[in-house]
Amino acid sequence: MGRLSELFDPETVAVVGATDRDGAVGRAILENLRDEFTGTVVPINPSREEVLGIECYPDASSAPPIDLAVVVVPPEIVLESIRDLAEAGTENVVIITAGFSETGSEGADRERQLREIAEENDLNVVGPNSLGLMATPNGMNATFGPESALEGSISFMSQSGAFITAVLDWANEQGIGFQDVVSLGNKTVLDETDFVREWGDDPATDVIIGYLEDIADGREFVDAAREVTDDTPVVLVKSGRTDAGAQAASSHTGAIAGSERAYEAGLDQAGVLRAHSVQELFDSARALSGLPEPETDGVAVVTNAGGPGVLTTDAVGDSTLEMANFTDQTIAALAAAMPDEANVYNPIDAIGDADVERFAEALEIALDDPAVGSAVIVAAPTAVLSYDELAETVIESLEDHDTPVVTCLMGGRRTAGAEKTLRKSGVPNYFDPSRAVTGLDALARFREIRAQPVAEPTTFDVDRRRARDVLGRAKRRDDNRLGIESMDLLEAYGIPTPTGEIVDDPARAREVAESIDGDVVLKIVSPDISHKSDIGGVKVGVPDDEVYDAYEDVVSRARTYQPDATIVGVQVQEMLDLESATETIVGMNRDPQFGPLLLFGLGGIFVEILEDTSIRVAPIGEDEAREMVDEITAAPLLRGARGREPADIERVVETIQRLSQLVTDFPAILELDVNPLVAGPEGVQAIDLRLTVDTEKL
């Protein structure tokens, strides 16, 4: 695949299927290109000599060299056109034509062939079923939409073409500009990961935004995006969040509904800021595209209106930000500068008769406070305050400070002029205090993402060969479910398990019991019995001299319960001090988009009733494993709440990482549950295990 930047910066753009027929898409694109594109436009159509007064060529080989081709021919001849382009040396193609996988099996077949041609010829292909793409520096509007974008530093991709036309109509009115815009269409070749990579390398792109209905390869996206988000913020609306939405997305683009929890975890690990509405997307993007990075999470609020000041404070309380705690010096300076009735604590209420000078003074003093990382000016209309002058003054104050400031000049008609002035200097103005805080919060969240080192999974020294042998049992036994008899899988990866042995006669059970200090636990081992306790298949606290009988009893109960069950034997295990320990669960299942998803939670009701679990896409590093433990609501129980002895959390964190390594090393493991993993003051022990193996992959 060639460099994607050529997609957005071609010298010559061909419209394959150009026409001057009224209402035709091939005409709309040509018109859009003709009007503003600074390069050369080449119509291609075998049945015309010229289109819209521009010389037309019958095919790519007879045309001048083409850097980018926009293909709008009927679906039946798309493949032919692409081959022709490839032969003529064109590397970049946007396919507008619909009628591919979104329309049934014939279309799907066509799309498969398209992918093959692209691979053979190393083509960058956008679409098919795309609105097209735009780049503003060269005035290239290679779409059939009614609007061209204004120039700016936001690059924008969308899995919905309509989303682009709707956004541009509004953004043009608001004066919001873009660098590159691309309608992803069916994503047959190029997808979100490619554009995130491309724009991450583009110095003219300050913010990457997108509307997505699915992510083609979750793990690849996470890795690519996480590198990009170290420098460039990415804000995405990923729709299909709810069950109803996922169903709607699937019928719209055929997006496979990955689990929302997987998306949530994956996008979070990728350092992507997620927006839930068009408005939130742009409220965040506007702040991220024009403002410096805040140095702290402290916000100063300067207002002439008590009520809106309180609302702003509430919004700060709801966000990841906090109200800056002013120094005594700041408070003294504010008290000296403001009238007696003013409130000099944060939010600064310069009261109703505040003019532009008083606002400017308060803002200057606040910005000098080291606790202030960002500020918001919240104003209500009064007779003594000119919004136009206030805008000028805010911009002047910013010249001496590298602190992000946003405004919320409340009102309608009277804000228009000020908004325009502010926009020119990169200061976003918001209608509502809560939206202004959304903007500042995006800056703070992005700062936090950048501050976190890109996670490097720890590689533990493990016995991979032994693990492979254990997994091989599934193949040998011709049963893809493994259970407690395969605890040596965990041992191979350095996860502690209780001392013990699986035996198949009662005398040996007794021998094993005698070799263990204290009473023992007996458990039936059978791939066909999953709820061992329920059928009396577990006996706890058995003294050595009762082991023989207990063995017989456990086996006979299993046989009574399920006569046809395969009984592997009985596990004789040391008895753990569960009094001071907590039962946890560590599990994994595979998501169609993101691959192995790790799950952590406390056992029993916490998982079953309260659904108090944390999720990450594997492989994970130490920080992520620690977050998994910290973010469950019941975490204080592990840390020693209610007079308990604290569990050895470091060993829990390590165990999660070792399991992450295990499931990453063996894609054959489809599902795995260590339940319970007992965590006590002295460490952890895996007590039971269930996993499902794809024997084909071994």
Add this chain to the structure above:
Amino acid sequence: MGRLSELFDPETVAVVGATDRDGAVGRAILENLRDEFTGTVVPINPSREEVLGIECYPDASSAPPIDLAVVVVPPEIVLESIRDLAEAGTENVVIITAGFSETGSEGADRERQLREIAEENDLNVVGPNSLGLMATPNGMNATFGPESALEGSISFMSQSGAFITAVLDWANEQGIGFQDVVSLGNKTVLDETDFVREWGDDPATDVIIGYLEDIADGREFVDAAREVTDDTPVVLVKSGRTDAGAQAASSHTGAIAGSERAYEAGLDQAGVLRAHSVQELFDSARALSGLPEPETDGVAVVTNAGGPGVLTTDAVGDSTLEMANFTDQTIAALAAAMPDEANVYNPIDAIGDADVERFAEALEIALDDPAVGSAVIVAAPTAVLSYDELAETVIESLEDHDTPVVTCLMGGRRTAGAEKTLRKSGVPNYFDPSRAVTGLDALARFREIRAQPVAEPTTFDVDRRRARDVLGRAKRRDDNRLGIESMDLLEAYGIPTPTGEIVDDPARAREVAESIDGDVVLKIVSPDISHKSDIGGVKVGVPDDEVYDAYEDVVSRARTYQPDATIVGVQVQEMLDLESATETIVGMNRDPQFGPLLLFGLGGIFVEILEDTSIRVAPIGEDEAREMVDEITAAPLLRGARGREPADIERVVETIQRLSQLVTDFPAILELDVNPLVAGPEGVQAIDLRLTVDTEKL
């Protein structure tokens, strides 16, 4: 107090402190009144003969009869002016002047006197420290703000004057109108409860909205609002939700920070829809002011744009609404009317080439489906779709249907004309799919509120005199804390407690134990020892013949632990079967605004670590008590999750109501905790009790 409607519909309005001095508030108000008010305006000022060309009077008694007086004189002479007005027979006064309780003790004293004068003379007083008030039918703008409101059916109160000026500037641009507007100021006499009552009776008010920083009397507000919300929707922004916000509110208006959880519960019980931003307030109000009530929660989405359709579906998934499940007939009709590529399931995707006719047809078919209670049209700009025509068509469709429809015509410039057309017919248009759904959701939530009968607390037959006697112990003992020795308080209110007795010698302990079936529990009884178990003050499962020694042991442990503790005795109690029971907590504390707040939760970690509790303002009815049980996350445990026997939830619900009656009957009970209230299959029993009593109130 006279009828409030005179405040908004006076014949004659006086401006006391009228002046023609430039920039003076007394001039601004007079100008506002002069410009549009249809009644008579009377300036009052002893030092002028006329103001702005209108004849001026020295005082109220020399002026013509005044229905409403707007007072803007300096704070020192406000009281005098009010007395003068009262003597002249004026009943309605708005005090604009600031300098009352918000400025310190002198002002607070002035405010107290103002309240007295108002009470003596039966005056309706708005303010002081108010922006003023407006009514649109008579063109009365009795404020000093820069904008007059457009006429409409929304009545609006605000504890912040700046909030009003900001909102009006914006609303006038948006074409949103109001019926009455009032700036509440310091709420010395009239407060939110009065205006909710007034507007609830006003047929011209379709929706009541407000911005509040506190609620003066929570319980009174709940009762008044709940009656109003049976007919008229109330939507409020109550700020100071977060800790930081509450602090800011307190320094703004001196609002006492009641607990956010109390406000949440109280506003919910009042049937108030709560908004968290200005935008959400109006997104809801616009839908509630113009649209009919939906008959079901099913929403139909009609769009020409797959992506925005998915976003709308997500927003529906997040709301209390659901995507309507179309009948086969609807699907067949849609399939016949739409092109093959269209999606005829909900969301209906009429695809990109949909014109106005196709939208109209799809909408008509959807509105005929009985599952559809409301609909949203979501459109992206295309070459073939005129938003102006679409607006006309939507309005026509509505003529035959009594179903609420909102639109989300996405874009900027091209939406303006259509928006205006829609607005005239009461159809709100929203920028963003999620906001359109917010509007419809407000309708659905209001329907649900109306559907719930106003809760009538059940009155149980209780022994109030006995309860009073028990509480009297606190007075007799000169200790306002009562404990387990006062379990007869619960018995007096019909709440089951275990059989047993408090005894003060070991021989009697044994006698009591022998009279009880089975083993017993012994517990130390001392007002000074609250964590009885921790010090060994509880013994469980004691057989009769060990009771004597156990008594001695429990007492000696208590003495060792706290030599100066008052030891009332030892409780000998029957032993309950706790195996199949669940420990719950029912508690009460008093909120400064809302009074008795009931709390319910499961014991132990559920309350302490997970904070899984539900809250209501007492007194409550049966439905509310049941909601308290149902809404905790751990509720499935009571209902028999994980193989447990279900607890007798009806008895839990009844116990909560009996406690509600107890704490309502006795305001002297400041705090009360029944912990645990054991709930098993056979019923409930209160095992322990702690309460604090205000002995002055007995």
